Amino acid sequence: MQIRFFAEAPLSTRCFLWLRSILTPYDRIASALPGRGRILDLGSGHGLLALALAVGSDKREIIGIDHDAERVRLAEAAALRLPTSSRPRFEVGDLKESLGSFASASLDGIAMIDILHYFDPRDQQLLISEAARVVAPSGVLVVREIDSDAGLKAAANRLYERLATGIGFTRSTGATLSFRGAREWTSLMESAGFIVRSLPGGAAFFADVLFAAQKRL
Numbered sequence: 001m002q003i004r005f006f007a008e009a010p011l012s013t014r015c016f017l018w019l020r021s022i023l024t025p026y027d028r029i030a031s032a033l034p035g036r037g038r039i040l041d042l043g044s045g046h047g048l049l050a051l052a053l054a055v056g057s058d059k060r061e062i063i064g065i066d067h068d069a070e071r072v073r074l075a076e077a078a079a080l081r082l083p084t085s086s087r088p089r090f091e092v093g094d095l096k097e098s099l100g101s102f103a104s105a106s107l108d109g110i111a112m113i114d115i116l117h118y119f120d121p122r123d124q125q126l127l128i129s130e131a132a133r134v135v136a137p138s139g140v141l142v143v144r145e146i147d148s149d150a151g152l153k154a155a156a157n158r159l160y161e162r163l164a165t166g167i168g169f170t171r172s173t174g175a176t177l178s179f180r181g182a183r184e185w186t187s188l189m190e191s192a193g194f195i196v197r198s199l200p201g202g203a204a205f206f207a208d209v210l211f212a213a214q215k216r217l
Helices: 009-024 026-030 048-056 069-079 095-100 119-135 152-166 182-191
Strands: 039-043 058-067 089-092 107-113 135-146 195-201 208-215
Touching: 009 026, 009 048, 026 048, 026 135, 026 195, 026 208, 039 048, 039 095, 048 058, 048 069, 058 069, 069 089, 095 119, 107 119, 107 195, 119 182, 135 152, 135 182, 182 195, 182 208
Parallel strands: 039 058, 039 107, 058 089, 107 135
Antiparallel strands: 135 208, 195 208
């Protein structure tokens, strides 16, 4: 469990990361991404996925980008505790601008875990289109999002997101949350040039769906 690398983090942060690690299948997400090559974790937060990627393979070059400087600082400190020389690199940056700065076909994999619903529908489409541009042919985009058509489970997700945002554990730069149904997420990625398969995305009482999208040749 990656929270062992956060010994110097405040207790409240470690409790949040413990809960986050229970609700998010980081090992499953990591296994859906290429085992080698250049991997971008967009919206990397405290770096839990980036750390799992590094532990899983020393043949990955991992870049984590997040808009929250404090979370990036904690992620960098945690990376220093990794028992490997292949450590993730973390940066503070605007997510849209940072993704747009990568050259076409320059990445082998991209992860967008629980970030798209913080953007309005137009920006969601832009981020997925940009991901299609910067990922190499046969590269992989992995997205975890809420299936807004999943009834009570989706309502539980919405409550969790609003609580996390309200108490400051999730620092959204936007004023609203924009959710879509699983079919709509799939259609959006397919329209951008991906072949999409869906996997279980987390706790059984939530409506999280993991989309593993491979770029068409």
